[in-house]
Every structure is written in C-alpha cells, then in structure tokens.
Amino acid sequence: MIRFVSIRLVEIAVTLALMSFVIYGLIGLMPGDPIDLMRSSDPRASAADVARLKAAYGLNRPLGERYLAWAGAAFAGDLGYSRLFSEPVLSAIRPRLVNSLLLMGAGFTLALLLALLLGIAAARRPNSRLDRIVNLLCFAGVSMPSFWLALLVILLFSVELRWLPASGIATAGRGDLADRLKHLVLPVATLTLINLGPYTRFVRAAMRDALTRDHIRTARAKGASEARVVMHHALRPALIPLVTILALSCGNLVSGALVTETMYSYPGMGKLIFDAVMGNDYNLALATLLLATAVTMGANLAADVAYCCLDPRVSLR
Amino acid sequence: MSENSLRSTRWGWAIRCLVIPACLILLSDQRQAVAGKDELTIGITQFPSTLNPNIDAMAAKSYVLGATLRPFTVYDADWKLVCLLCVKLPSIEDGDAVPVDLPDGKKGIDLTFTIRPDASWGDGVPVTTEDVLFTYQVGRDPASAVANGELYRRITDITVKDDKTFTLRVDKLTFDYAAINDFVLLPAHLERSAFNEPAQYRVRTRYDNDPTNPGLYNGPYRISEIAAGSHISLEPNPSWQGPKPHFRRVTIRAIENTAALEANLLSGTIDMVAGELGFPLEDAIAFEKRHRDAYQIVYKPSLVYEHVDCNLDSPVLADRRVREALILGLDRDAMTGQLFAGQQPVADSFVNPLDSGYSTDLPHYRHDPERAAALLEAAGWRKQANGPRIDANGNRLTLELMTTAGNRSRELVEQVLQSQWRRIGVEVRLRNEPARVLFGQTLRHRQFQLAMYAWISSPENVPRSILHSREIPGPGNSFAGQNLSGFNNPETDRLLDALEVELDPARRHSLWAELQRLYATELPSLPLYFRSSVFVLPKWLSGVRPTGNQYPSTLWITDWKPEQ
Numbered sequence: 001m002i003r004f005v006s007i008r009l010v011e012i013a014v015t016l017a018l019m020s021f022v023i024y025g026l027i028g029l030m031p032g033d034p035i036d037l038m039r040s041s042d043p044r045a046s047a048a049d050v051a052r053l054k055a056a057y058g059l060n061r062p063l064g065e066r067y068l069a070w071a072g073a074a075f076a077g078d079l080g081y082s083r084l085f086s087e088p089v090l091s092a093i094r095p096r097l098v099n100s101l102l103l104m105g106a107g108f109t110l111a112l113l114l115a116l117l118l119g120i121a122a123a124r125r126p127n128s129r130l131d132r133i134v135n136l137l138c139f140a141g142v143s144m145p146s147f148w149l150a151l152l153v154i155l156l157f158s159v160e161l162r163w164l165p166a167s168g169i170a171t172a173g174r175g176d177l178a179d180r181l182k183h184l185v186l187p188v189a190t191l192t193l194i195n196l197g198p199y200t201r202f203v204r205a206a207m208r209d210a211l212t213r214d215h216i217r218t219a220r221a222k223g224a225s226e227a228r229v230v231m232h233h234a235l236r237p238a239l240i241p242l243v244t245i246l247a248l249s250c251g252n253l254v255s256g257a258l259v260t261e262t263m264y265s266y267p268g269m270g271k272l273i274f275d276a277v278m279g280n281d282y283n284l285a286l287a288t289l290l291l292a293t294a295v296t297m298g299a300n301l302a303a304d305v306a307y308c309c310l311d312p313r314v315s316l317r
Numbered sequence: 318m319s320e321n322s323l324r325s326t327r328w329g330w331a332i333r334c335l336v337i338p339a340c341l342i343l344l345s346d347q348r349q350a351v352a353g354k355d356e357l358t359i360g361i362t363q364f365p366s367t368l369n370p371n372i373d374a375m376a377a378k379s380y381v382l383g384a385t386l387r388p389f390t391v392y393d394a395d396w397k398l399v400c401l402l403c404v405k406l407p408s409i410e411d412g413d414a415v416p417v418d419l420p421d422g423k424k425g426i427d428l429t430f431t432i433r434p435d436a437s438w439g440d441g442v443p444v445t446t447e448d449v450l451f452t453y454q455v456g457r458d459p460a461s462a463v464a465n466g467e468l469y470r471r472i473t474d475i476t477v478k479d480d481k482t483f484t485l486r487v488d489k490l491t492f493d494y495a496a497i498n499d500f501v502l503l504p505a506h507l508e509r510s511a512f513n514e515p516a517q518y519r520v521r522t523r524y525d526n527d528p529t530n531p532g533l534y535n536g537p538y539r540i541s542e543i544a545a546g547s548h549i550s551l552e553p554n555p556s557w558q559g560p561k562p563h564f565r566r567v568t569i570r571a572i573e574n575t576a577a578l579e580a581n582l583l584s585g586t587i588d589m590v591a592g593e594l595g596f597p598l599e600d601a602i603a604f605e606k607r608h609r610d611a612y613q614i615v616y617k618p619s620l621v622y623e624h625v626d627c628n629l630d631s632p633v634l635a636d637r638r639v640r641e642a643l644i645l646g647l648d649r650d651a652m653t654g655q656l657f658a659g660q661q662p663v664a665d666s667f668v669n670p671l672d673s674g675y676s677t678d679l680p681h682y683r684h685d686p687e688r689a690a691a692l693l694e695a696a697g698w699r700k701q702a703n704g705p706r707i708d709a710n711g712n713r714l715t716l717e718l719m720t721t722a723g724n725r726s727r728e729l730v731e732q733v734l735q736s737q738w739r740r741i742g743v744e745v746r747l748r749n750e751p752a753r754v755l756f757g758q759t760l761r762h763r764q765f766q767l768a769m770y771a772w773i774s775s776p777e778n779v780p781r782s783i784l785h786s787r788e789i790p791g792p793g794n795s796f797a798g799q800n801l802s803g804f805n806n807p808e809t810d811r812l813l814d815a816l817e818v819e820l821d822p823a824r825r826h827s828l829w830a831e832l833q834r835l836y837a838t839e840l841p842s843l844p845l846y847f848r849s850s851v852f853v854l855p856k857w858l859s860g861v862r863p864t865g866n867q868y869p870s871t872l873w874i875t876d877w878k879p880e881q
C-alpha cells in the first residue's frame with residue numbers, strides 16, 4: 001500500500017506541475033487584459049497610462065517569462081499577490097476557503113445524511129408509495145436549476161416570511177455565531193436540496209443491488225435483525241459506488257458553488273475562482289485551481305484506499 | 318430500557334438538538350427587519366477590489382469613497398464644477414489662476430488652492446500641504462500604478478505657501494483649468510512608509526492592509542468594517558467638521574445578481590439600490606410596475622452614450638450616404654419608448670442635452686425609411702424583390718453588427734436594429750463577443766464593421782481620445798487609441814485642439830456646436846441614446862441627488878436623511 005500511495009503522490013505532483021503550465025497558458029491566451037478593459041471604460045486613460053500600468057503589473061513581459069517567475073516564487077512558497085483583490089493570494093483565499101468549507105461542507109454532509117436515510121428507505125420498499133415519492137423528489141431536485149431554487153427559497157423565507165436574511169455572511173456590525181448561522185441557513189438548504197436528488201438516486205440503486213445479493217439472504221436466514229442486515233451487510237458493499245461519488249465531490253468543497261454563492265452574495269471560492277479567471281488574475285487563478293485539482297486528486301487517492309477497507313477483495317497495486 | 322423507548326429518547330434528543338438552535342437563531346434577532354432609521358443599508362452590484370483612491374478605476378470604489386474621502390473638485394448633480402476640499406475654485410478673474418508662459422513657448426497656468434481650514438483626517442491629524450506634496454510624489458512615480466496619471470504628468474511643479482495653501486503649475490492652459498478632480502489626497506502621515514519602495518506601493522498601501530484605520534479618511538464617514546466580497550460598513554468620522562451625517566451606520570452590501578438584489582430589497586435586507594451600480598433599466602421598469610407604491614424610483618439620464626461605431630475602413634461604410642441611410646432607417650424614438658419606457662433620451666450626438674456644451678443646432682435624424690432608401694439607391698445599392706439590396710457587381714448589402722454578449726439590453730436593441738434595417742434592404746448579421754474579447758481584441762484591432770457599445774465621459778469632456786485622428790488605434794500607437802471608427806477629419810482635429818484651450822465660454826460654445834454639427838453630419842458613429850441610471854429609494858429617505866456623471870451621489874451623503 002505504501003508503494004501505491006507513494007507512486008500516486010508523485011503522479012499528483014507531476015499533474016499539478018503540468019496543470020499550472022496549462023492554466024497559465026490558457027489564461028494568457030484569453031484576449032484582452034484588465035488594463036485594456038479599464039481603458040475601454042475610461043476615456044481619460046491615455047496610451048501612456050496604459051503602457052505604464054501594463055509595466056507596473058508586469059503584463060508587458062512575455063508569457064513564458066512570467067510563468068517561470070511565478071513557478072520559481074511558488075516553489076519557494078510565495079504564491080504572489082492578487083491584483084484583483086489587492087492582497088496576498090493566501091490572504092484572499094483564506095476567508096473564502098473557510099466560507100466555502102462551511103457552506104459546502106454543511107450542504108454536502110446534510111445532503112449525504114438525508115440521501116442515506118431516503119435512499120435506504122426507498123430501496124427497502126421498491127415500488128412502494130414511499131419509493132415513488134422519493135423518486136419524484138429526486139427527479140425534481142435534479143431537474144431544478146440552482147439559481148431558480150435559490151430565488152424561490154429567498155422569496156419564501158426572506159421576502160414573504162421574513163425569517164432569514166437573503167444574502168451575505170453576517171449582519172454588519174455583528175457577526176456572532178448565531179448571526180453567521182442564520183446567514184448560512186438558506187444557502188446550505190439550497191445546496192442540500194440540489195445535491196440530495198443525485199445522492200439519493202445513487203444510494204437507492206446501490207442498496208437495491210446489495211439487498212438482492214446472496215449473502216443478505218443468508219444473513220436473514222441466520223436470524224439477523226433487519227437493522228443489522230441493512231446497516232451491516234447491505235450498506236457496506238453499497239458504499240463503494242458512493243465513495244467514488246464522494247471522492248469526486250470533494251473538489252467542490254474547495255472550488256465552491258458559483259451560482260449559489262452569487263445568488264446569496266456569499267463570498268466563497270466559486271466566485272473567487274470565477275473572478276480570478278475572468279479578471280486575468282494569474283496568481284489567484286493558479287492557486288485556486290491548483291488547490292481544487294489537488295484536493296480532487298487527493299480525495300480520489302483516499303477513495304482508492306477506502307475501497308480496500310470496504311471490500312477485502314480489492315487490493316492496491 | 319426497551320429498544321423502542323431508547324430509540325424514542327434518541328430521536329427526542331436529535332429533534333431537540335436541531336429544532337432548539339434553529340428556533341433560537343430565528344428568534345434571536347428581529348432587529349434587522351425593524352432597523353431604525355439611523356441605519357441605512359445600500360445594495361450595489363460590485364465589491365471594490367481596492368480602496369486606495371488613486372489605484373484602479375472602479376465604480377464601486379468611487380461609491381464607497383464618496384462618503385469617506387473629499388476630492389478637491391468634482392462635478393455636482395447640476396454638472397457644475399464645485400470645490401469640496403478646497404475653499405474656492407481658482408479663477409483668472411480672481412487672480413488665483415494665473416496664465417504663464419512656459420520655457421517651451423506654450424501657455425501654462427499657476428493655480429492656487431487653499432485646503433479647507435477645518436479639514437482633517439479621521440485620526441485628528443489636519444489635512445495639509447504635506448499631504449498634497451506626498452500625493453503628487455505618488456502620482457508622478459511611474460512605478461506606483463496610479464490609474465490616471467495624466468493630471469500628475471500635467472502638473473510640473475507645486476509651490477507650498479503654508480500648511481493649507483499651495484500653487485500648482487500646470488503645463489497646459491485649458492478651459493477646465495480649475496478641475497483637479499483626479500487629485501485625491503493621500504494621508505502622508507500613514508501612507509509614506511508604504512511608499513518607501515514605489516513599485517511595492519500598490520501592495521503595501523494601508524487602504525488595503527489596514528482599511529479601517531480612521532486616519533485614511535477625511536470625509537463625513539470612515540470605514541469601520543469590511544467583510545471581503547460581502548459588505549462594507551461606514552460610521553461617522555469623529556473628526557469631520559462639516560454638516561453632520563444623519564446615519565449612525567451605513568452599510569454597503571455587494572449583491573451581484575440583480576434578481577437577488579431585488580429579493581434583498583423586498584425582504585428589507587437592504588433599504589435602497591444605488592443607481593450608480595444597480596438595476597439595469599429594463600429590470601427597474603419591471604420593478605416599478607410591481608412596486609411603485611412602496612419605493613421612490615428616480616431615473617437620471619447619464620453621460621453614458623450608447624452608439625454604433627461604423628468602421629470607416631469598410632468600403633460600404635466609408636460612403637457617408639450609407640451611414641446616413643442607416644440612421645434614417647432607425648426609429649429610435651419608438652425603440653427607446655418601447656424598450657425603455659422613454660426613460661433613455663435619444664441622442665443626436667455624443668453630447669448629453671444636460672451638458673453645457675450641448676447644441677440644438679445640428680441635424681436631427683427622424684425615422685424616414687423613404688429617404689434612407691433613396692440614399693442607398695444613390696449610393697448604388699439597388700432594391701431586389703427579395704433579400705437585401707445589391708450593388709452593380711451583385712454584392713449583397715450585408716453588414717456585421719457586434720456588441721457585448723450577455724448584455725441583455727444591448728442584445729434587445731441589436732435585434733431591433735437588425736429588424737429595422739432589414740426594412741430598408743440592409744441585411745445585418747449579429748456577432749457578439751464577451752466584453753473582454755470585444756474590447757480587448759476585436760475593437761482594439763478594428764476588426765469589425767458595426768459595433769454597438771458606450772462611451773463614458775464627464776461633463777464638458779473634450780472627445781479627443783475618441784475623435785482625433787491621432788487616436789486611431791494602430792501599430793504606430795500600440796493599438797492604444799480609442800478612435801475606433803477610424804474617423805480622420807482635419808476640421809474635427811482643428812476643433813478639438815481649439816476647444817481645449819478656448820477660455821471664453823461663448824466662443825467655446827460655438828466650437829462645441831460646430832464639433833457636434835460636424836459629427837452629426839459625418840456620422841462616424843450612429844448615435845442611439847443616453848443611458849439612464851435608476852435609483853430605488855425607500856419612501857422615507859430624502860436628499861439623495863443622482864448626479865448622472867461619474868461622481869457618485871455619496872459625495873453629498875450628509876444631505877441624506879429620513880423625511881420628517
């Protein structure tokens with residue numbers, strides 16, 4: 001196992017190095033830069049201003065030279081300065097990463113718990129009324145665009161009932177725990193509802209498959225309680241496909257949810273990455289995209305290890 | 318304990334754990350919904366990337382700094398130049414503006430300004446000429462990344478008389494000599510250390526590293542809290558000696574999505590939506606229909622001039638008759654009436670009717686499809702039974718129209734143009750691109766035939782950068798000019814040069830009139846309309862005066878108060 005993990009870690013490092021080059025190149029190939037955009041909206045900006053600002057921001061140097069300078073500094077631990085947010089890259093990322101982890105983590109966990117509950121219940125009674133209702137809700141959740149769901153939720157709980165704030169992360173001048181939690185309720189609920197549909201479908205399908213296997217019949221014949229049959233004998237093999245889905249979803253924890261963040265004006269990683277790429281903020285875009293890549297690849301590695309624990313027949317080579 | 322009772326106990330605890338905190342959260346704070354009128358929450362659609370007044374030009378930053386920093390001079394809501402930080406505007410008549418002969422034979426001017434005696438930074442340190450000299454040093458340094466360096470380049474020297482009085486020597490005598498709007502003071506006592514290495518100034522400025530430091534602000538408010546990407550809170554500046562601001566706290570909340578902005582307004586999370594960075598006009602019109610009784614909705618025509626640039630290098634568009642036919646083929650009154658409820662005035666030229674340079678003595682192109690057809694015939698474009706007109710060689714009269722993809726308002730207008738021009742036999746193909754591609758690549762290299770976008774200017778702004786022949790982008794000027802039509806007219810160049818240096822208002826007005834007449838006759842661009850900004854205000858708020866220019870209404874925030 002140690003050899004397998006070591007090889008995979010080296011692969012991740014090589015992939016990240018290649019990714020950094022590709023991302024830098026792709027951003028560089030996008031036409032226009034922020035100074036060009038500034039000039040188009042400000043008639044007072046002269047040609048001299050444009051040239052001076054491009055030099056000040058280093059945008060007049062060749063792309064390769066800029067990449068090498070960034071790579072050298074990044075290797076030494078300096079991720080540079082975000083031009084768009086006027087602060088060091090790590091300072092720009094840190095609060096938004098915390099916000100995203102809170103939002104995505106809560107949404108992800110709640111969706112997963114509810115999906116397990118609903119998926120198992122539906123799988124145990126296929127084609128029952130409960131199964132049909134769960135299926136209907138799942139398809140509704142999958143089909144509903146997140147921006148529309150967010151708007152509906154805001155209209156109901158903020159505009160009509162006035163129970164919860166419609167946007168932001170805290171009330172100005174407050175920001176205590178209760179206030180922060182209150183601001184989290186609607187975006188978390190939206191994300192939970194968005195993720196609930198697909199997760200429930202996966203759990204239901206995996207459980208349906210597991211509950212028809214021979215060893216389940218054997219367990220029941222041996223007199224095991226229904227709870228033990230479901231939670232111990234069926235759920236364990238059913239978790240393998242779910243682990244894959246969860247591993248792939250881990251990247252979202254740090255890459256955020258652009259639409260939900262935009263609708264709730266929630267400063268998270270999704271909006272940060274979008275702004276960084278659209279604003280040609282190389283340092284910030286690279287750091288955030290590489291972080292998301294690293295987490296996704298790391299989670300996939302963890303999933304491979306988890307398969308081994310969940311199913312003794314799986315071996316790592 | 319039985320299994321059932323154990324299970325019910327567990328469920329009981331689970332329910333308590335979930336429900337009780339939820340109830341506490343919901344009930345803990347209803348203060349927000351009934352916020353007293355000594356607090357004001359404003360919604361805008363952008364969050365400022367920096368708060369340094371001289372780095373990066375951004376509307377959201379101007380909006381926030383309007384309440385916290387006093388520029389020396391600005392244009393007010395009547396589009397008149399006024400003093401905010403200075404005692405009076407220097408003038409030649411009063412002797413505090415003195416034309417001088419420069420060593421190179423040109424005319425310059427010495428301007429003497431006096432800082433208001435009561436002006437001080439939020440930490441109690443007076444605003445002095447020390448700050449003036451420091452700001453000038455930062456602005457002049459090419460490494461400091463100051464966004465608009467033109468004014469600093471034009472100021473060749475500063476002479477300090479005392480703590481409050483100084484004289485600027487400006488290398489060009491222009492009619493707007495007293496306007497030093499871009500000269501926004503930096504507090505030398507706080508910012509000097511960040512400027513030790515000029516190239517690092519934009520990274521080290523305290524406006525981004527210590528933005529709640531009261532000493533950075535000299536306006537009626539200071540920034541008291543920043544939640545990055547979410548909101549900025551302002552509290553009254555204790556050192557401010559001017560009219561007392563009414564609100565104990567002003568929160569400026571960034572909500573990028575306009576549907577969410579509307580929901581926040583209706584929910585009471587925000588009290589008002591700023592016109593400078595708020596609803597697009599079509600959204601505001603729809604909002605007004607539904608909620609006109611609950612809010613004051615104020616439309617203010619602005620200096621944002623929407624037009625269609627004609628690339629004069631295109632053989633078809635090089636013919637003035639074709640350009641005139643295009644404008645005559647448009648029913649612009651009906652278009653703004655139908656699409657914008659008549660709230661965006663039709664433009665006859667690049668000068669807004671509210672601008673002092675505006676002239677009525679210029680061609681007005683009313684919708685006249687017959688005359689448009691006649692002009693096209695005269696230009697050699699024959700009508701066919703079906704399809705677009707053709708020339709003698711059988712080439713179809715087909716033009717490509719571009720604008721910014723995703724801008725709903727422009728995309729709607731674009732469809733109207735396409736439909737109206739089809740009626741006079743002009744086929745229009747639409748090709749839209751994202752803003753950064755359109756402005757960063759396509760327009761800059763003049764790879765278009767017709768392009769619809771906006772010019773943003775200031776009152777009495779001489780349109781040198783968009784009409785002078787030296788401003789045509791090309792390899793010679795590193796594609797840096799903004800005369801995208803490629804308009805090359807010696808008379809226009811002469812008028813632009815003369816206009817800038819004409820001090821006599823009457824003669825200047827006649828030059829303005831001549832320039833507008835020439836522009837409206839030659840039609841390097843087809844004027845469409847002036848955009849309006851929309852302010853959605855609570856009924857109880859008074860004193861908000863939209864300016865319609867680039868200087869935000871927050872500069873006069875001390876006039877804002879609840880209606881008695």
